Amino acid sequence: MSDIKKVVLAYSGGLDTSIILKWLQVTYGCEVVTFTADLGQGEELDPARRNAERAGIKEIYIDDLREEFVGDFVYPMMRANALYEGVYLLGTSIARPLISKRLIEIAHETGADAIAHGATGKGNDQVRFELAAYALDPDIKIIAPWREWDFKSRTDLIEFAEKHQIQVPKDKRGEAPFSVDANLLHSSSEGKVLEDPNEEPPAYVFQRTIAPEEAPDTPTYIEIGFEKGDAVTLDGEKLSPATMLARLNDLGRDNGIGRVDLVENRFVGMKSRGIYETPGGTILTVAHRAMESLTLDREAMHLKDQLMPRYSELVYYGFWFAPEREMLQALIDKSQEHVEGTVRLKLYKGSAVVVGRRSDKSLYSDELVTFEDDRGAYDQKDAEGFIRLNALRLRTLAMRRRKG
Incomplete structure (x- = not known):
């Protein structure tokens, strides 16, 4: 050197x-x-x-x-619904x-x-x-x-x-009482006063959100529009990726949304305790998942869910530019071709709750799920053969046990 x-x-x-x-x-x-x-x-x-x-x-x-940060890095990650160890939004x-x-x-x-x-x-x-x-x-x-x-x-x-x-x-x-890292997606705090995972973090640690109990007593309703898995409109207004996230951050902050207290496994081998605030990202994740529930095929969704932990690990460990992350990204992006429509959410005292979703690409069929006359769209008698075929191996195993 x-x-x-x-x-x-x-x-x-x-x-x-x-x-x-x-x-x-x-x-x-x-x-x-x-x-x-x-x-x-x-x-x-x-x-x-x-x-x-x-x-x-x-x-x-x-x-x-x-804009590059949100459009080229955060949004692709959001398409994967990426959560490290089931909680951390990888800010x-x-x-x-x-x-x-x-x-x-x-x-x-x-x-x-x-x-x-x-x-x-x-x-x-x-x-x-x-x-x-x-x-x-x-x-x-x-x-x-x-x-x-x-x-x-x-x-x-x-x-x-x-x-x-x-x-x-x-x-x-x-x-310093604790260290901080911040960007448009989140803020993280760790160290010093936060090192004991059994101690509740002091109120002054939180910088991006108000406490849920201090949030307004009246809920806030919003509608997010999606195209190919990305959020593009808020209450009908088209926004750039960075502007969208900034607006959702404000809404999340004011309603006490996005706080996480996590003990995580660092890549270098130790456990650490971090306090994360991801207000806009939390809202986006809930909305995106709701949009997928309406527009993604069952097996496509389940495969994507199986791959998500691996994708999240790659991002967390630092393998963004590795071929395996790029391969997974191609699969994820393919799955998002028809993930479009709008999702309505209620923001209230720390929670973002889906209250409605609609899409021209919806796979939800009133004719199939209705309890009323389905006019032949689904013959309930077909279920008997479906069940007997799926039960065949279970019955065979049960007969073996009985013989034993």
């Missing part, structure tokens, strides 16, 4: 990545390019530019990736391949030898960043400062910052 001349750093502009920026300059004596992604995290990005300029950075990239996981993709693109544009990230050596993000990067450029060099430097404590980091005239805000001098 000693021949590295230029590095593209995933840079938030905060204290930790500002320390990493200076550490790269000191340790490698290299030029640093900063890249800050606007994924809808809701933070002011101008400080990132100012802090990079203060550090003497000449090439500064601040990219608005919200952090799905952002990492896009950041890595842009890091590699900027490295190629600027002639950089390497990329760098601020993920620690204990978490999943280091794996996600680096697997995606190697999938896109097998020759790229990757610097992970948390796995290399000798800093042992927060005090060491603060001392390094002060030595190199990096501004340290007062609220950054002590240990």
